[in-house]
Amino acid sequence: MSQIKIITVIGGGTMGNGIAHVFAMNGFEVNLVDTKQELLDRALNTIEKNLDRMVQKEKISDADKLKTLDNIHPSLNLGESVKKADLIIEAIPEIFKLKKQVLSDIDKHAGEHAVIASNTSSISITRLAAVTDHPERFIGMHFFNPVPVMKLVEVVNGLETASEVTKLIEDISRELGKVPVPVNDSPGFVSNRVLMPMINEAIFCVYEGVGSPEHIDEVMKLGMAHPMGPLRLADFIGLDICLDILNVLYDGFKDPKYRPCPLLVKMVDSGKLGDKTGIGFYNHE
Template sequence: MNVLQKTMVIGAGQMGCGIAQTLIQSGGEVTLYDIKHAAVNRGMSLIEESLKRLVDKEKLTKEQREQFLAKLTPTISLKNAESVDLVIEAAPEQMEIKKSLFKKLDRICKADTILATNTSSLSITDIASATSRPGLVIGMHFMNPVPVMPLVEIISGLATTEETRVKVKKLTQALGKTPVEAKDFPGFIANRILMPMINEAIYAIYEGVAEPEAIDQIMKLGMNHPMGPLALADFIGLDTCLAIMETLQQGFGDSKYRPCPLLRQYVQAGWLGRKSGRGFYLYS
């Protein structure tokens, strides 16, 4: 399997679109799936606009943009996974949704198709248990924004075969990314370290230690972070941050992973960050 073969990306949100764009820019044929026409059309528009910005910056020619877009096919039918060599799932971060998708894909896909999940914290082993091919299930956790960020966290489940692991590492390198491997523990590496830091920053607001601007400024100027933890939380989505903290708390049974009540309150209010126009900051 190499990047030039056929891939289906499940989920036409920010992550799925970024993954699909990266694949077509590396020469792959990609089918972009979502459950509704409106969602998949919105995703196609996001990719078209992203590639247009690259043309405007003279990083791509118009001809290259058209060639890439010709390799991208939108669909609302999972049956189009019949002929693909790889599926990369980027659906919402909920175990029931992912296991349901993997169960369906297991029936539809060829016997040797690799099923990868872009989960940022959920158990690969648990997701794989919904299939009859756990050896072909693996985690490919891309970073956001996908076309820009060089890292892909690779996570093998309990049954993931060595052959699958090696193929996916090679694919990741063919995409111009750096694969870094982690064991199948809640949050893996990236979010096991990042999310408690974000959660602690939220506790600092909750306890009246400082305002969001001050917290972010200290982390940027004092720790040389390119973005403060609260601005980053808004960028990721506060609902996603909460879901990951809950996964960490449930997975480890340790109170140090308890989500800050303020984080939970913001999510309940629909203040999810950039995507809703309001989180720890206001967005126009």
């Protein structure tokens, strides 16, 4: 397995711009690909703002900021950007059909040695790997939001992921200052399999009138030492994302314990998605 020097990140949204930021700050050359120039501009603005915050907090110097921005090459050309890369990280929306189409395009252009990783939060890595001709070089590299801050990378092995690929991704995660934790492919992996039922149960407590969102979150913060209560966290993640992940767990295990709370379904139907729409269990406006 050759050394990783050039990274191509596909999708410059919430996760993609954070992933590009972290790799570029650690000296890697990063191609950042999206579908429209305005989306690339927005991604770069976000990265610059986040770097400015790090300069203000004296975590990095002005020169580090400029070097980081210099390492990022925005592009609308997926094929050209993938061709040059040692590692390609897919961070497009959590829609299997869309990922399938983009991954098969990535696979067409990727070099012989290249590793393809997905940042999916719930879709089966084995199923995504099957879209490519080299499932042994496919892996889940699950970063957490906000990427520059959160230490965890859940490294998800598909059925056919080669052990050298797992080691490579663990090593590179450490180079980024992250802590890789290997897990095997299963619906929701470990992170969301444990987190989402807790969030869902907290929503059932609101639905059944056991407590208000504020009181439920207080119980979990003060009694269980959670830094953020489950309902505040659900708003932060996005209630639509929580519902999608619960449905992946429910479909994957065919176990009623993962059924999404009807209140969650209603809130998503009414467009109350949490922080991103200004209202969820809390008012963020």
